[in-house]
Amino acid sequence: MAKTRTPKSQRFQAPKAQGLPDRETLLRHIRETGETDRGELARTFGLKGADRRALRQMLQEMQDEGTLAKRGRKGVAQPGALPPVGVVDVVERDPDGELLVRLTKGAEDTPLVRLAPERGEAVTGAPGLGDRLLVRFVELENGETEARLIKRLGQSAHRVLGVVRKARRETRIEPVDRKSKESLIVFDDGQLKDGDLVLAQVGTAERRHGPKRGKVLEVVGREDQPRAASLIAIHTHGIPTGFSDEAEAEAEAAKAPELAGREDLRDVPLITIDPADARDHDDAVYAHPDDDPKNPGGHVVWVAIADVAAYVRPNSALDREAREKGNSVYFPDRVEPMLPERLSNGLCSLREGENRACMAVRMVFDKTGRKRSHRFVRGLMRSAAKLSYEQAQAAIDGQPDDKTGPLLEPILKPLWAAYHTMLKGRLARSPLAIESLERKIVIDEKGEVASITPRASLEAHRLIEEMMIQANVSAAESLEAKRTPLVYRVHDAPSPEKLDSLAEFLGSIGVSWSKGEAVRTDRFNRLLELTREGPHAEIVNEVVLRTQMQAHYNTDNIGHFGLNLDRYAHFTSPIRRYADLIVHRALITALGLNLPGAPDGLSDWDISHMKATAEEITAAERRAMAAERDATDRYIAAFLSDRVGATFEGRITGVTRFGLFVRLAETGADGLVPVSSLGGEFFVHDERMHALVGERTGERWPLGMSVEVRLREATPITGGLLFEMLSDAAPPDPTTPRPRLGVRRKVGRPPPAGRSGRGKRR
Incomplete structure (x- = not known):
């Protein structure tokens, strides 16, 4: 059970006699105060001089052996203890859609805590994944601890x-x-x-x-x-904007690349394949059959990436500001870039027909899709063509245009042949095959939302994705082989608690899931395939996604569960991710690829601060995710604001004690049906069945149920959507005992005088 602070009347009283306390006394004090620091402990026990130094040593020893946990720079607490009030990050969402938070400081040893929802909040006005919050921890009667929101911390308090x-x-x-x-x-x-x-x-x-x-x-x-x-x-969300005069001046002073110190790749017909509206191009690809007789049926694949390290040197103004930003942030109508336009859309963009500096990897695959070897070079390239995903796919599908026609035989078909060989290795590896239906918000010339459409999922997308993944793996392998420090992209396996919740949900829809089997990606893939054609396909996909942990950056390698890879690093997008820039510098240092003149590999500062960098860019990534999500929610609310009163088909994607989250089929928009509007009885949140259950009637609102709702409120300024339920609840489940008041969490309102039940609303 999570620990909270002891009431003041019962708190430990420090002895009046001054002197270094023994370990038991010290532990008791820390346990009962919840969280403290060295200075406070020294003042409490009246320590000075040598006793202060002895206290510091004692605290360090207790941290080393795991008796105490570090909090921030000087704070300490009992492992797993929670303070009365703390700063947390929203890190996960449980299968019911409720948010889980963890203390920002001391995240490794503190538990995940459920964030208490506020009744009547529209879903998009509430916090979401990536947000940083100030919360109060409250212990409930059932022994659980929940976090209650005090305020969001995205913007300055002043x-x-x-x-x-x-x-x-x-x-x-x-x-x-x-x-x-x-x-x-x-x-x-x-x-x-x-x-x-x-x-x-x-x-x-x-x-x-x-x-x-x-x-x-x-x-x-x-x-x-x-x-x-x-x-x-x-x-x-406190997204850093713009650049200092110093950083802009450094970008403007950048010069076109020269061949000195580089391998000449200008005769290699590398091409870029990107979204049609992409402004920067940081990766290019080329493939051909391997002519080595020892590798029959194999392929050679080149992936070339913009050489950002040549322009953004360690501890320059560009470097400091890129590290603070952490990544570019993408909104439907604009981009807040990590680097100034002179670089991001200029010298570091692999423009068609122009000489560009690059870091490239040449990978060799055998006929089964297994990577046999790879080597990195620092090169000078010239893109042979700039294509969109749709252009490349249409050409392969037999509809080339004037530009792709001449490229079809010499470039595109060999690329696809190499991908289909690599695909054999991917299928054998069996990474997670979760299908995420993304929506694209189309903005017109006036800056208004013209439409919200599903993003196409093309084989061209998957080709580029797999080639980028293999390049990232190659980077991690090379750096490990050279014992060079690096920032990994890691993804942990789902926790036992999440797997238990998944098994309970699947049981509620009649799908079995053995808790005793090993957790592997192919198990999830079999589950997704089993349910793909059934009525629960969409919600099973959603719940499996929620069961996964969030990927993050770390200097300690735990592998990447979702991709089913032992080692993985981000190498392929240094224009928009600082993590990739650090990996480029590490490769330059490890492989001796420094250019003549100023060194541009890892600096001593980079190495000594790599763990802190990993933590900071992870926080920046989550900040960007939260900002992008909020902007999208506001755009969708603006798009729907003139349709208040209209009815929509949707599906229940979240069940909480304060209401139902419903996702609209038409736009993918999420909104809230408050529990108070569901009718005139008490509803109980049955966590095991993932449903709101009427205490009197036993009628249910289960996760995944298809429903019809009416849009009651759309607030563009906050992004909030509020719905009214039009569908009837599902009938009682005869195999499940009806929950009794007090056994599960009670929600809803008692029926008004003279009303008996909710009736049918149309």
Whole structure:
């Protein structure tokens, strides 16, 4: 059971006599305070001089042996202990769709804790994966601990992004983050307009209980402006924007690459295959049959990647700002790049027909798809063609255009032949085959949402993906062989708790899952294949996805479960991911690929801070995910705002004690059906059956159920969607005992006077 702080009246009292405490006394004090630090302990026990040094040594020994856990730079706590209030990251979602958080500091030893939902919140107004929150930990009567949200920590506590609301006597700023309860009163000289989207500085309260005063720093747009969604996401999640003058100057001073120190690859007909609207091109590919008689039926595959390390040198302004950003952030209407445009869309973009610096890997595969060998070179290349996925696929499918026609025989067909050989190795490896239906938000010239369409899944996508995966594996293998420090991309196997929850859900739909079998990717793939044609295919896919852990960056290798690989590193996107830049530098150092002049491999600082870098870029990635998700939610809410009152088909994708999450089939939008609107009886959240169950009738709202809903509310400024349920609940399950009040979590409201049940709503 997670530990919380002991009530003040029962807390340990430090002895009045000064002196170094014994280990038992020290442990008891730390256990009962929940979390403390060296300075606080020294003051509590009245320690000075040599005793302080002895305390520091004792704490270090207890941390080394696992008796205590580190919290931040100087803090300590009992392993697994939770403070009364703490900063957490939203790291996972359970099969029912509820969010799980973990302390930001001391994440390795602290437990996952369920985030308590707020009743009546629309799903997209609530926190999501990647968010950082300030929470209060509360122990419940059943012994569980839950985290209750105090505030989101995306933006500075002293700055607020909000909307101007003008009244006759005052002007207020209403925060766009619906978790922020306080509005600000600001001075209005007549320049502000109702609906302006502004960045405001928080002042102090005018009266003890009055609203705070604020000062408008900048008008960043209008709440009804189409592009407001991404602006809000950038500010609320603290996404670093722009570049310093120093970084811009370094980018502008960059020069076109020369051949000195590089292998000439300009005669290798490498091509780029990217989305049709891509502005930067950081990878190129080429393949041909292997002419080695010892490798009949084998293929040679080249993957060339933009040589960003040649331009972004260690500890330069470009490097410091790229590390802070961690990655580029992509919104439907804009990109916040990791590098200035001079590099990201210029010298580091593998443009057709232009000389470009690259890091390339030549990989050899046998006829079974097994990689036999690889070697890395630092090269100078010239892209033979820039193609879109759709262009390349159409050519292979027999519909070449003027550009792809001449490329079909010499380049495209050999590429596809190599991929089909590599595919044999992929199928033998059996990585997770989860199908994720992505939606593309199409923005028109006015910046408004024109449509929301499913993203096409083409063989061309899978070809590039597999070639990038093999290049990433090659990078990790080379660095391990040279014993060079590196940042791995790791993905742990699902936890026993998640697997138990998966087994319970599958049991509720009549699918068996043995808890005793080893956890392997091919087991999940067999499950997905078994249910693929059935009525539960979509929700099984979703629940299997939720069962997985989140991938992250780490200097310690635990392998990549989802890809079923022993070692994996990110090498293929240094324009948009700092992790890849670090891997490039490591390869330069390990393989002796430094260019003449200033060294551009790993610096001593890079090596000594690699663990911290892995943690920071993981946090930046999750910050970007949260911002991208929030912007998408706001765009979807804006798109649906003129359809309030319309009915939609959907599916229940989340069951919680405060309501049902429903995903619309048409747009993939997620919204909330509050439990209070489901009818006039108590509903119990049956976690084992993954359903809301009526205590009186036994009627059920199970995970995965197809439903019809009416859109009641769409709020573009927050991204919230609220639905009204039109479908009837599923009948009681005769094989399941009806839950009794108090046995499971009680939700819903008692029936109003004179009403008996919810009836049918159409």
